[in-house]
Amino acid sequence: MKLAAITGMFCIAVTAVAATWHLKKSERKNGTGDEIIYHIFQRSFFDSNGDEHGDLNGIRQKLDYLQELGFTSVLCTPLYESIYYHNYFAIDFQKIDPKYGTLQDYLVLIKELHKRGMKFYMDMETQYVTEDSKWWKDAYGNPKSSYTDYILWDDHENKKPSTIVSGLTELKGYDGVTHKITTANLNSEKSKAYNDKLFSYWLDPNHDGKFDDGVDGFRIDHMMDNLDNKGALPHLFDTFWNPLFAKLRAINPKIKIVAEQANWFSLGLDYLDKGGVDEVFGIRLAYAIRLFRKDLFMANADSTLTMNPPGKQQIVFIENHDMSRYSSAVSGDIRKLKIGCALNLLMGGTPAIYYGQELGMTGASQNFGPTDANEIPERQAFDWYANAQGKGMAYWYKQKGEHKDQFNDDKPNDGISLEEERKDTNSLFNYYKAMIRLRRSNSAITKGTYKTVDNDNDKVFSFIRRDREKAVVVVVNLSDKDQVAKVDVPGLVGKKVSVFLGKDMPVVSEGKLNLSLAAYGIGAWVVE
Incomplete structure (x- = not known):
């Protein structure tokens, strides 16, 4: 989740910590095997039913494509119901957004992924809810509501729901509609019990202990120890997150927890040391790779890849749903695009590729004012066809909203489409395909240590x-x-x-x- 542009990212010089050349029993491994994550903003990926919204069946229909490239895991942005297109800030955490399909569609996808030997990561952010949720509707102005303890209130009359990140009380959607948002009370016993039940359900929906219908991991969005640094919910690592993760691991010891560190300046080592998570995101390294400066490469590669606690890793990536596309950052230079690909896949950690990155899709954040439309350019429709038209194109953002005519990175016959790039042996798509194959051919790349x-x-x-x-x-x-x-x-x-x-x-x-x-x-x- 990103509500404002992150600036000053490169006031981040750090002391490089070198790994030793010779392997020892105590040496930390930086590789995680053959896992390569495909990160999908599913509303924009592939539409299976003609409504121009990407959906779960659309992902399932394109699993052959993902396996052709060599991806082993899928990470989606939130699937639960929300009034916002990105599905952060929920109405109902237990309900699949109807635009994505049904619970049955979801379960079919998960089982199909597992049949193919692939994994699925679910993005979760249960820290916030909107005024559309039953918690808010029942508890607002009603302190005796059974949902009062689910929300953090700044008064005793339940008339002042607490602010969210950056002190916001509301957010304007890309469709022009503004909704109020508040913080969930993660330290109430009712809230803890609710989250235990919610997360546990997605591990094993039919409770048969087989996990063929359950997630393989969770991405925890905007995770913090002191939520939004307000002091109202301090020490969440100890009081909320670690107890929750312990319960999940008791159900399925193989579950993997990935945290987005809320402070993007951070390496996230406190999450790995004290927060109970398995992996965090190499955000500083991602930005360093965009700047083509040796000093930033060295400092951020060393810190990202050599300082993690034993058995813990970083997700290595060069773009995601909260960043301008890498291609836009490097002005579409095919040489820089191929360097980005190689570093993403060869440096270490667990590599993640954002949908369309393999094509060099473009898109940079805009400034339309206080609205979530600003990030739509980073989340545009996967370009399947040379003419930018055809079955499955997910142009949901062109249907409505005051900015609907301003999203036009997907130009016909621009060389940035799967149809065009398949035919070109020198294309970025074919380079990604070859690089993934090359990566998996060498154990030093998939499992070895890193050293500058x-x-x-x-x-x-x-x-x-x-x-x-x-x-x-x-x-x-x-x-x-x-x-x-x-x-x-x-x-x-x-x-x-x-x-x-x-x-x-x-x-x-x-x-x-x-x-x-x-x-x-x-x-x-x-x-x-």
């Missing part, structure tokens, strides 16, 4: 991934001019070097790889 390695060129960034069997050295030219570099690879003497990515072999001399890279070029070599 030195070179003698300020325009060149280099790192190494290593497991017990082999190592892969990756080198990136961050400039628009050809560059040469000497990359210092510890333990290189006497090792065999072969090409992993690219065409050219470096000259190996005195423990260094002497190489040249074209403008915005990337190469990788196996050392064994």
Whole structure:
């Protein structure tokens, strides 16, 4: 969830912590195996019934596409009923948004994913509700309501529901309609019991203990220890989140909890240490990759990939539903797009790809005023067809709203569609497909440790991934001019070097790889 643009992201220089070259029993692993997450804003993905809203059956119909590319997991934005198009700020956490389909449609999708050996992550944000919820309707002005304890009130008469993030009391939707929003009282016993039951239900909807119809993980949106830093709900790690996660793990020990750290400046290490979660998002690294500055690459890669507690990871990504598209950030430069792809998949952690990222879809946040329409450009329809028209196109945002004619990144015959890119062997789509296949071919990439390695060129960034069997050295030219570099690879003497990515072999001399890279070029070599 994002209600305002995040600025000043790169006042974030951190002390780089280097990993050691040799593996030890106590060494932390940075890889998580072959998992690659496909992050879907489902309202914009594929429409199965002709109403221009992407839906659950649309995702199910495109699972062949996801597996063709090599994705193993699906992460959706919230599915529950809300008056907002993004489904944050719920009406009813227990009801699937009717535009997405029915509960049965949902269960069929989950079972089909599991039949294919794929996983599903559900996005949850139970910290807030709107005035449309039964909690609000029954408890407003009625302190004796059975739902009074579900909402955080700033008075004793239930006339002042507490504010949400940034002190907001309401939010204008893209359709021009404003609704009031308030904070749920996460520390009331009734609220805790409700969340225990709600989350547990999605783990095993039919209560048979088999989990074939249940989620494999939860993404916790806007998770905080002191919610919105108001002091009204402090110490939530201890009083709410850890007890909830413990109950979920008692039901299914394999469940994975992923937290979006509310403070995007944070590495999220406190969530991993004290918040009971398995993974957080490498947000600082995502922004660093957009700026093509070696100092930011080094600082943020080292901190993101080497400082996590044992057994904990970061989700490595370059775009999501709260950020301008990576392609817009790099002005559509195909060379930078391919570098973004390679770094997303080769650096470490658990990689996540946002729907349409593999096509180079564009879209940047707008400033239409205080409205959730500002982020629609980042969440536009997946471009299936060259002419931007056809079965499944999810143009829900062009149906209504004062800004409906201003969302037009999906231009016909612009080269950014699946239909066009399939045919082009040099397309970004085919590069993603090849890079995922390449990633999965080497255990040093899927399971190895990360370490930044030195070179003698300020325009060149280099790192190494290593497991017990082999190592892969990756080198990136961050400039628009050809560059040469000497990359210092510890333990290189006497090792065999072969090409992993690219065409050219470096000259190996005195423990260094002497190489040249074209403008915005990337190469990788196996050392064994």
